[in-house]
Amino acid sequence: MIRMTLNKGLQFTAVDDTGHRVVVDTDTEYGGLDQGIRPIEFLLVSLGGCMGMDIVGILQKKGGKINRFEIVLDGKRAADHPRRYEKIFVKIICEGDYRQEDLARSLELSRDKYCGAFATLQNPPEIEFSL
Amino acid sequence: MIRMTLNKGLQFTAVDDTGHRVVVDTDTEYGGLDQGIRPIEFLLVSLGGCMGMDIVGILQKKGGKINRFEIVLDGKRAADHPRRYEKIFVKIICEGDYRQEDLARSLELSRDKYCGAFATLQNPPEIEFSL
Numbered sequence: 027m028i029r030m031t032l033n034k035g036l037q038f039t040a041v042d043d044t045g046h047r048v049v050v051d052t053d054t055e056y057g058g059l060d061q062g063i064r065p066i067e068f069l070l071v072s073l074g075g076c077m078g079m080d081i082v083g084i085l086q087k088k089g090g091k092i093n094r095f096e097i098v099l100d101g102k103r104a105a106d107h108p109r110r111y112e113k114i115f116v117k118i119i120c121e122g123d124y125r126q127e128d129l130a131r132s133l134e135l136s137r138d139k140y141c142g143a144f145a146t147l148q149n150p151p152e153i154e155f156s157l
Numbered sequence: 158m159i160r161m162t163l164n165k166g167l168q169f170t171a172v173d174d175t176g177h178r179v180v181v182d183t184d185t186e187y188g189g190l191d192q193g194i195r196p197i198e199f200l201l202v203s204l205g206g207c208m209g210m211d212i213v214g215i216l217q218k219k220g221g222k223i224n225r226f227e228i229v230l231d232g233k234r235a236a237d238h239p240r241r242y243e244k245i246f247v248k249i250i251c252e253g254d255y256r257q258e259d260l261a262r263s264l265e266l267s268r269d270k271y272c273g274a275f276a277t278l279q280n281p282p283e284i285e286f287s288l
Binding site for chain 1: 197225229
């Protein structure tokens with residue numbers, strides 16, 4: 027569960043069940059305080075974190091040694107409101123001692139079997155509101 | 158753009174274009190350090206932040222005064238891997254001096270017209286990978 031509280035302007039703080047928190051914010055010209063990542067970009071944070079953890083974990087189980095691992099994500103937004111992400115680009119940068127085919131296989135396993143964020147982004151959940 | 162770097166264990170730090178950063182983490186039993194919100198829950202952070210900013214902004218433009226505003230989000234995950242969110246629950250708590258119909262209308266406008274995170278979660282983006 028995530029509880030989000032309005033701070034000031036349009037800035038929110040999100041807190042999870044065990045007290046981890048993050049500031050979500052927007053541009054000052056839109057009424058934010060520019061002190062946190064933008065809401066829609068947290069979709070990229072979710073996808074990158076989920077797939078990154080999968081890939082690193084699987085590659086290490088296959089005996090790979092990782093010295094540096096990064097995921098860079100970007101989204102192409104629609105021109106018109108609601109400006110959804112039409113396309114998301116995910117680039118994986120992995121340095122270390124591992125077999126390239128094991129990295130490719132780890133990515134496939136995350137995408138096709140393990141990553142809940144990817145699966146949610148590809149199979150729309152029902153969303154229910156209450157006021 | 159979001160750049161995510163592996164820290165230690167399965168913990169990542171995500172950074173946006175202007176340097177805002179957030180830790181993404183998982184349970185210690187899975188190899189994390191339990192110092193940040195879980196990857197899939199950032200989908201809720203994204204949705205709640207995006208809709209929260211819309212609703213607060215629209216309600217204020219309609220003349221509403223808000224004393225306290227919270228969004229509580231939870232997800233029902235599938236039993237089997239990849240354990241996607243099958244359903245997401247969004248509860249809005251708004252205290253202040255406003256008309257209930259204006260709050261309901263603000264929610265509708267966010268859902269149907271303005272919220273890019275909601276629209277992305279309801280219309281799957283293409284996701285392209287590169288290694």
